[in-house]
Every structure is written in structure tokens, then in C-alpha cells.
Amino acid sequence: MESVADASRRISRISSHLLPPNIQMEGCGLRRENCRAKGAAPGFKVAVLGAAGGIGQPLAMLMKMNPLVSVLHLYDVVNSPGVTADISHMDTGAVVRGFLGQSQLEDALTGMDLVIIPAGVPRKPGMTRDDLFNINAGIVKTLCEGIAKCCPNAIVNLISNPVNSTVPIAAEVFKKAGTFDPKRLLGVTMLDVVRANTFVAEVLGLDPRDVDVPVVGGHAGVTILPLLSQVKPPCAFNAKEIDYLTNRIQNGGTEVVEAKAGAGSATLSMAYAAVKFADACLRGLRGDAGIIQCAFVASQVTELPFFASKVRLGRSGVEEVHPLGPLNEYERDGLEKAKKELEASIQKGVSFIRK
Ligand SMILES: NC(=O)c1ccc[n+]([C@@H]2O[C@H](COP(=O)([O-])OP(=O)(O)OC[C@H]3O[C@@H](n4cnc5c(N)ncnc54)[C@H](O)[C@@H]3O)[C@@H](O)[C@H]2O)c1
Numbered sequence: 001m002e003s004v005a006d007a008s009r010r011i012s013r014i015s016s017h018l019l020p021p022n023i024q025m026e027g028c029g030l031r032r033e034n035c036r037a038k039g040a041a042p043g044f045k046v047a048v049l050g051a052a053g054g055i056g057q058p059l060a061m062l063m064k065m066n067p068l069v070s071v072l073h074l075y076d077v078v079n080s081p082g083v084t085a086d087i088s089h090m091d092t093g094a095v096v097r098g099f100l101g102q103s104q105l106e107d108a109l110t111g112m113d114l115v116i117i118p119a120g121v122p123r124k125p126g127m128t129r130d131d132l133f134n135i136n137a138g139i140v141k142t143l144c145e146g147i148a149k150c151c152p153n154a155i156v157n158l159i160s161n162p163v164n165s166t167v168p169i170a171a172e173v174f175k176k177a178g179t180f181d182p183k184r185l186l187g188v189t190m191l192d193v194v195r196a197n198t199f200v201a202e203v204l205g206l207d208p209r210d211v212d213v214p215v216v217g218g219h220a221g222v223t224i225l226p227l228l229s230q231v232k233p234p235c236a237f238n239a240k241e242i243d244y245l246t247n248r249i250q251n252g253g254t255e256v257v258e259a260k261a262g263a264g265s266a267t268l269s270m271a272y273a274a275v276k277f278a279d280a281c282l283r284g285l286r287g288d289a290g291i292i293q294c295a296f297v298a299s300q301v302t303e304l305p306f307f308a309s310k311v312r313l314g315r316s317g318v319e320e321v322h323p324l325g326p327l328n329e330y331e332r333d334g335l336e337k338a339k340k341e342l343e344a345s346i347q348k349g350v351s352f353i354r355k
């Protein structure tokens with residue numbers, strides 16, 4: 001089996017050119033460095049950390065297809081050379097470079113505009129997201145230390161679970177490094193919105209693309225709070241529908257974990273949601289107006305320091321955190337339950353760094 005050191009050397013060779021790592025062309029007398037490619041076209045530089053994983057691979061593929069991306073860095077502690085070689089053959093504009101192992105983390109991050117983090121272990125049946133804390137907290141800490149050092153102005157999209165704790169961990173790492181900008185740290189809760197749109201559309205008999213359900217709070221169990229009273233297009237649900245939809249949206253992740261029966265959690269729908277969210281962040285960075293998405297961010301919308309709600313994205317990241325709007329009694333009850341659990345998860349993340 002190839003050692004990490006050998007694989008590192010191999011990926012360095014592959015990554016040392018702006019051209020994709022296609023086969024060596026000496027056989028026909030042409031070396032890669034003699035090709036006429038001038039390097040990356042204008043666009044954003046994006047890194048995916050955990051790029052060889054279940055989410056990372058389809059996410060990397062979809063980001064390679066995004067016309068706003070000019071450079072795509074794929075980092076993982078295993079298998080990134082293969083994923084990089086594979087994706088680099090796609091005939092889209094982004095130049096792809098691979099990075100393997102901690103020794104290449106800084107190169108992976110330097111100069112990035114957006115860093116997407118799906119690194120970490122997923123759930124198995126019977127586990128909660130919080131059961132992932134012990135492993136994923138350390139992974140997120142290390143990666144965020146790298147971001148603070150190498151690309152402190154990058155927008156960070158944090159996917160690794162438990163999001164309700166990993167976002168506070170990231171914030172504490174950045175505070176310690178003196179680089180924390182609350183506008184640039186976003187926990188990705190887009191999958192909850194994607195699921196909510198799908199399930200609500202099913203109940204209403206609509207096309208999910210025409211449905212918009214705000215989902216606020218956090219990203220675990222009762223902290224996932226769909227605001228069904230604010231669905232667009234405006235509609236009414238009966239009590240049975242509200243119970244069914246709220247439970248299904250809150251337990252959508254568990255539904256997938258159980259169906260995968262030990263083979264991990266949502267990867268494909270998550271990659272789709274992550275790319276939808278990353279694309280919104282990039283359009284905001286480009287200066288597009290009126291880009292609103294839900295995300296778990298530093299917030300004053302409740303008394304908690306972090307909360308998921310609608311945010312307006314722009315050139316500096318989160319430019320405005322929207323208030324929750326009018327809630328009905330069912331949602332007000334849900335909000336109290338969500339806040340109780342969220343407070344403990346946030347505190348757990350903060351203590352992990354401050355201890
Ligand atoms: N926010 C959400 O909505 C959401 C949705 C789905 C999954 N998730 C979470 O995303 C995470 C990844 O899920 P997955 O299914 O892709 O898991 P996976 O095990 O398939 O992939 C994780 C990848 O992370 C890599 N990794 C581990 N340690 C690393 C490190 N220190 N640096 C860089 N990479 C490292 C692994 O090598 C692996 O390739 C899990 O924590 C999961 O719970 C979040």
C-alpha cells in the first residue's frame with residue numbers, strides 16, 4: 001500500500017502545474033509545462049476540506065461545474081490524489097489542485113475566497129449528531145487554525161456535525177487568532193431547507209422549486225424549526241399536516257442514516273445543498289443583490305450567541321441577519337425547546353476551546 005509520504009509526493013507532482021493532472025505526454029513529445037495554458041481564468045478560489053469523503057466528492061464535482069469558481073483546491077487526509085485526478089478531467093473552467101495530509105493544509109488554504117468544510121465522521125444508526133463531537137471537534141479546530149493563518153478573510157461554510165457546536169468552536173479558534181469576523185462564518189443548514197421545501201411541496205402538490213420554507217434554530221433534532229406559517233407561496237396546513245411536516249423535517253437526517261443502515265448519513269442531497277449554499281455565498285461576494293438564505297450564524301435574533309435564520313449575503317458575507325418574523329403558538333413552543341438544546345450545544349463548543 002502507498003505510504004502517506006509517497007502519496008504526498010505524488011500529489012505534489014500532480015499539483016505543481018496549473019494544468020490538470022492528465023497523463024504525462026512525453027510519449028508524443030509534449031510536456032505539460034510546454035502547453036499554452038496561462039493558468040486560472042477570473043473567478044473565485046474555493047477549497048473543500050474533506051474532499052474525498054461521501055459529501056466531499058460530489059461537492060467537489062459540483063463546484064468544478066460552477067462557472068463562478070476559477071480555482072478549486074481539494075484537501076483531505078486520504079485519497080485526495082485520486083479524487084483530484086478524476087475531477088480535473090472535467091471540461092469546465094475551474095483549475096483543480098489536490099492536497100493530501102496536514103503538511104499540505106496551508107498550501108490548500110492560501111489565497112482562498114471560500115472554504116467549505118465537510119471533514120469529519122458521519123453518524124451511524126442510533127447515534128445523535130452530538131455523539132460525533134469528540135472526533136469532529138478536534139478536526140474542525142485544526143482546520144480552522146489553518147484558515148486563521150492562511151486565509152483569514154475567506155468565507156467559511158461549515159458542514160461538519162454537530163453544526164450547533166462546531167460553529168462556536170470555529171468562532172473561538174478565530175477569536176483566539178484575532179481573525180474572527182462573524183460575517184464570514186456560516187454553519188450550513190441548507191439541507192434542512194432543501195428537505196422542508198421537498199416535503200412541503202409533496203403535501204401541497206406543488207413543484208418543490210416553487211416552495212420556500214424558512215427553517216431556523218439550529219441543525220439537530222428539535223433545534224431544526226421549520227416556520228410553516230411563513231411558507232411561500234402562502235398556504236394553510238391543518239394540525240395533522242403541521243405535526244407530520246415538523247417531525248419529518250426535524251428527523252430527515254435520521255431517516256437517511258437509518259436507510260443507509262451503517263453506511264453513513266446524507267451525502268448526495270447534502271452535496272447538492274452545500275453547492276446551492278456556496279453558490280449563493282459566491283454570488284454575494286460578486287456583489288449580486290437580494291441573496292437570502294438560511295444559515296447558522298452569530299446572531300442577536302434571540303438571546304443566544306448563534307442561531308439559524310434567514311440572512312442576506314453580500315460582498316462581506318452575512319450583511320444582514322433577518323428577524324424571525326411573526327410566529328404562531330406551535331412555533332413559539334418549538335422555539336423554546338430549540339433554544340434550550342441549542343444553548344447547551346453552543347456552550348459545549350465554546351468550552352472545548354476555552355478549557
Ligand atoms: N450540515 C449538514 O447538514 C450535514 C449533512 C450531512 C452530513 N454532515 C456531516 O458532514 C460530515 C462529513 O460527512 P461524510 O458523509 O462526508 O463523511 P465521510 O466519512 O464520508 O467523509 C469525511 C471525510 O473527511 C475526511 N477527514 C477526516 N479527518 C480530516 C481532517 N483532519 N482533515 C481533512 N479531512 C478529514 C475523511 O478522510 C473523509 O474523506 C459529518 O460530520 C456529517 O455528520 C452535515
Ligand SMILES: O=C(O)C[C@H](O)C(=O)O
Nearest residue numbers: 123161252253254265266
Ligand atoms: O443526520 C446526520 O447525521 C447528517 C446531517 O446532519 C443530516 O441532516 O442529514
